[in-house]
Amino acid sequence: MQMKPYRIGTRGSPLALAQAHETRSRLMAAHALAEDAFEIVVLSTKGDRITDRPLAEIGGKGLFTEELEEQLSDGRLDLAVHSSKDMPTALPDGLGLVTFLEREDVRDAFIGRAAPRLETLPQNAVVGSSSLRRQALIRRLRPDLKVITFRGQVETRLRKLEEGVADATLLAHAGLKRLGNTGVITELLDPDSFPPAPGQGAICIEARTNDERIAELLAPINHADTQAALSCERAFLGALDGSCRTPIAGLATISEGQLSFFGMILTPDGTVWHDIRADGPVSDAAQVGADAGAEVRGRAGSSFFDSWT
Template identity: 65%
Template sequence: MQSNPLRIGTRGSLLALAQAHETRDRLMAAHKLDEDAFEIVVIKTSGDKIQDRPLSEVGGKGLFTKEIEEALLDGRIDIAVHSSKDMPTVLPDGLALTAFLPREDVRDAFLSPKAKTLTDLPQGAVVGSSSLRRQAMIKRLRPDIEVVMYRGNLQTRLRKLAEGEVDATLLAAAGLKRLGQDKEITCLLDTETFLPAVGQGAICIESREAEEKTLALLAAIHDEETQIRLDAERAFLAVLDGSCRTPIGGLATIDGGTLHFKGVVLKPDGSEAHDVQESGPVADAIRIGTAAGEALKARVGPDFFADI
C-alpha cells in the first residue's frame, strides 16, 4: 500500500460516515492494516447545503456527488464512498464505480407513532417524504394521504416525526440498520407492492479508473452479487433517464444462476403506474435491465415523461 494514507471521501452525515467507516474497516481487515493507513475526508455537497427545496427542483441526484467527484478528479481523495441510490447513471470521464459492499436490506421502512402500517393511517393523514418515488407510491396506495416535503438527515427526520410534524414517514431500512436505529421501524414494506429505489441498501465505491493499485485494494472487499444486481438496476434507470424528477423503482434479485428484475414507473401523483418484469442468466444483467427499461419506455410512450 502507498506510504500516504488512503483518503476516503464522504459526505458528513452520520449515515455517510458510518458507510465510510464500514469501507475503511473492511479494507483494514482484508489487508491487515491499521486505522492510520486511512484518512476520512468529509466533503460538503450541494445536496447537503440545500434543505428548503426538493432536489428535483435544483438538479437531482448529482447534487450529492458533484463536489466529491471533483475531489476525486483533482486528487484530493483516493476513493469516494456513496449510497448507490444517490449515484447518477452517467459518471464523469475517468471515474467508475469500482467496488460494491454486500447489500443491506433493500426495503423501505414505515415509521409512525400513530399506525402500525401505511394502510392503517387515518383518513387524510400527513406523511413526510422527500423522495418522489415514495410520494408517488404512497399516493398510489392511499390517494387520501397528504404527502409533504421532508428534507434533512436521518436524525432530523426522526426528530420531526417525534415532534408530531407529520403522522408518519418512510425511510430506507438499510440506513436505520447501519446506524443501529432499526428499533424505530414500525414495519417494513413488502417489495412486491413497494419497490425500492434503484441501488437502495447498497454502498458503492467510486475511484479513478486508471489507478490499478487502488483497484487492487478495493477488489478484496468487492461483492460481486451486489454489482450484478446493480448492473441490471442501473441499466434500467439509464434507459428511462432516471433522476430525482422521475418516480422510478427497480429491484434485481438472484436465484441460482438466474437474475429476476422488477421495475415500475409512476406519475408523481400516483394516478398511473406501469410495471415490468424481466429474467435471464446473471451474465446478462445489463441486457436484462436495459430490456426492461426499453419495454417500459415503449409501453408508456414519451407523453408519460413529458409531465415529469
C-alpha cells in the same frame, strides 16, 4: 518509507460516516492494515447544504456527489463512498463505480406516529418524504393521504416526526440498520407492492477508472452478486432518465446464476404506473435492465413522461 494514507471521501451525515467507516474496516481486514493507513475526508455537498427545497428543484442526485468527484478527479481523494441509490447514471469522465459492498435489506421502513402501518393511517393523515418514488407509491396505495416534502438527515426527519410535522415517514431499512436505529420502525414494506429505489441498501465505491493501485486495493471487498444486481438496476434507470426528478423503482435479485428483475415507473401523483418483470443470466445483467427500461418506456408511451418534466 511511510506511505501516505489512502484518502476516503464521504459526506458528513451520520449515515455517510457509518458507510465510510464500514468500508475502511473491510479494507483493514482484507489487507491486514492499521486504521491509520486510511484517512476519512469529510466534505460538505450542495445537496447537504440546501435542505429547504426538493432535490428535483435544485438539480437532482448529482448535488450529493459533485464536490467528492471533483477531488477524486484531481487526485486529492483516492476513493469516495456513496449510497448507491444516490448516484446518477452518468458519471464524470474517468470515474466509475468500481466496487459494491454486499447489499443490506432493500426494503423501505415505515415509521408511523398516528398508526403503525401505512394502510391503517387515518384518512387525510400527513406523510413526509423527500423521495419522489416514495411519494408516488404512497399516493398509489393511499390517494387520501396528504404527502409533503420531508428533507434532511435521518435524525432530522425523525425529529420532525416527533414534533408533529407529519404523522408518518419512510426511510431505508438499510440506513436505519447501519445507524443502529431500527427500533423506530413500525412496519417493513413489501417490495412487491412498495418496490425500492434502484441501488437501495447497497454501498458503492467510486474511484478513477485508470487507477490500478486503487483497483487492487478494492478488489477483495467487492461483492459480485451485488455488483451484477446494481448493473441491472442502473441500466434500467439509464433507459428511463434516472434523475431525482423521476419516480422509478427497481430491484434485481440473483439465485443460482440467474437474475430476476422487477421494475416500475409511476406518474408523480401515483395514478398511473407501469411495471415489468424480466429474467436472464447474471452475465447479461446490464442488458436485462436496459431492455426492461426500453420495453416499459415503449409501453408507457411518450405522453406518460410529460408529467416528469
